[in-house]
Amino acid sequence: MNMDMPRIVPVDVPGPDPVDLPGLIRQHGAARPDHPAIVTGEAVTTWGGLAAAMDRVAAHLIRLGLRHNDVVASLGGVTPQHLTLYLGTLAAGGTFAPLMISATPQIVAGLVANCDARLIFADAAGQAALGDLTAQPLDDLLRDSADATGPLPVIAPTDGFDIIYSSGTTGAPKGIMHDHRFRGRQRARMAGFGFDAAMRLLVSTPVYSNTTLAALLPMLAAGGTAVLMPKFDAGGWLALAARHRITHAMCVPVQWRRLLAHPDFDATDLSHFVTKLSTSAPLTPDLSRDLLARFPGRMVNIYGMTEGGVGCLMDLTAHPDRLDTVGQVVAGGNLMTLGPDDTPLPQGEVGEIVGRSVTMMTGYCNAPELTRKALWTDPDGVHWMRSGDMGRVDADGFLHVMDRTKDMINSGGFNIFAVDLENALLTHPAVAEAAVIAVPSPEWGETPLAYVTLRAEADPEALRTHANARLGKTQRISRVIVTDALPRSEIGKVLKRDLRAPHWPKEKT
Incomplete structure (x- = not known):
């Protein structure tokens, strides 16, 4: 890590941090070896198979030269092989950087250089973005891996977990660094939404997006089942939801809107849904009302940043009269608004939203100046994350998001x-x-x-x-x-x- 990087300290929590994810995968593999972990089409990967494959991949990466906290970059689709590479990288003590397969070769080359990736993998879906880069074939990964011959690294809470690149909607993509502590605490936050060993999660967004990971990683930690949909379409999604009796899904608002508008929606059995999650963009009140009226199961909106710090949860089912808000601050978090001169404003006044929470990024990869710009430092020297959003917190603690500052x-x-x-x-x-x-x-x-x-x-x-x-x-x-x-x-x-x-x-x- 760049020594000029500001040291971002998240809000502390009592007790030990959660067990590392590879450790949990091994526990599920031992306790429920025949239970399905990943389903793609007719192919099923059991928990026993996933745990064994994860450790074989970890050993293979170490033989290829991966060292502790080195970065593995990937260009891949929503596939079992891609997820196994992710988990294998973590088990090897590495940091995973899934890159956007839709990016140009020039952007991909810049991202690989930014994260100083020691190894690059790509599948057929990611080949076009490689350009002049050379990558290991992701599709051959499991075939080429052999059993571990020695112990795998011990993982510490502050070891690197992943680097998620921003979409670039407001500028060049930035590499947002998370450690195991960040992801473990994020997983714990989902426990109240029915994330358990009986859950069945439908995954229909890219692996490189934090939208996907915010639900997928907690599901893997819980020991449930992930049903993968490599490319979203509303009719296919509804068919998979009915066939597999899906209990959970994370979608973005445009997907929810397309599902509700599909001619098969009202005839599809969705009664098994426990929790539906939405993030990445605002849920408008009209869409929220339609979801509550027509789609079974609890509906929860997540407002936050891949960088962490700023976060709210909105249980629409519990608060149908507050659909003009994004909910209340996450447990262990705090929000405030700042005026044009960065002075804290009284509750209820509109300003830029800043926040602190138990999940805060390590920083932007090799970009200390960008990291400093993303922070507001209070008079006590404590760092808060800037959201770039304008909003206000009302008397009941509900956050009203008004706009991006630049919009x-x-x-x-x-x-x-x-x-x-x-x-x-x-x-x-x-x-x-x-x-x-x-x-x-x-x-x-x-x-x-x-x-x-x-x-x-x-x-x-x-x-x-x-x-x-x-x-x-x-x-x-x-x-x-x-x-x-x-x-x-x-x-x-x-x-x-x-x-x-x-x-x-x-x-x-």
Whole structure:
């Protein structure tokens, strides 16, 4: 680790930290060797098989030259081989860096250099992103691995676990470093949502995304079963959910919306669901109400950052009257808002959200200056993570997220939060999705422009009139543009910079 890196100390918790994940995998392999751990199509990997394969891969990596805390980078899909490489890297004492298979070879080369990967693996899905890099064949990994001939490393809580690269929606991807303590505490947080040995988790998002890992890693620790879906489609997802009597799933809002809109949804047996989880992007009130009304099982929204520090949990089922919020701060965490001069604001006032919790990243990989910029240091010298979001905490402790700081619209000296305008548009029955951005205005400096997708034909001017009738005078939308689809990252976040690009000079987008 770069010695110039700020030392980020998470909130302490009483008692020992959870057992390392490879240790838990071995426990499940010994206790339930024939129970299914991973299901892909008709192929089943049992817990006994997974534990043995993990240790064979760990030994193989060590023979290839992997040393304690070295990085293994991967370019792979949602497959048992990819997950086994992840676990084998941890068992070998290494740090795993799953990279985006949709990235260009130039970006991938930069990420590999950034994390100083000692070994690179790729499967068929990741080959196109390799460029001039040479990688070990991921598909041959289990065949080439042999049993361990000596003891595997002992893992400490502060050893590296993984490096997750940000999506780059607000700039170049940053490598977010987690240790075993971070992931162990994150796993413990999921215990209240029915994560146990009887659970069956449907995985339909990429391994390189923290959205996936926030549910998949706790499921592996609990000893349940993961049903893998290499590429999401709503009809196939519903069929898998019914066939395998899925109890848990983590999806992003655009996936939940597509599932509810699928013609097979209402005829699909989803009665076995215990908990549905959503993260990565906001759940709008209209989508939340639809999920509560039509989809069985508890519905929980997770608001947070891959970096940790800032985190809220919203049990929509328990609080159906608070759907305009992202819930209350996670156990052991704290939130506050800062004014423009970084001064803490009284509760209830809108400012940038900062937080501390029991899970906080080690830092950005080989980027001490970026790490410092991500932190706010209080008068006692304690580090808080900056969220980049504007919001307020109400009297009951529920967090209202208003906007990204860079997405806030300043029109005529008034700050306008896009979420308020988007929610006003979503009250129209024809509007499926809405995204509001700032565009230049000779009169006001900036003015709100809305992009919408429709579920039924509607006149854009009528939509504008409908929304503006529900907004204050300073919030009025100047124009509505109907589009077939909103630009999104692979994990479902709306790319507002792509919407802004035609309207602004490059530095504004």
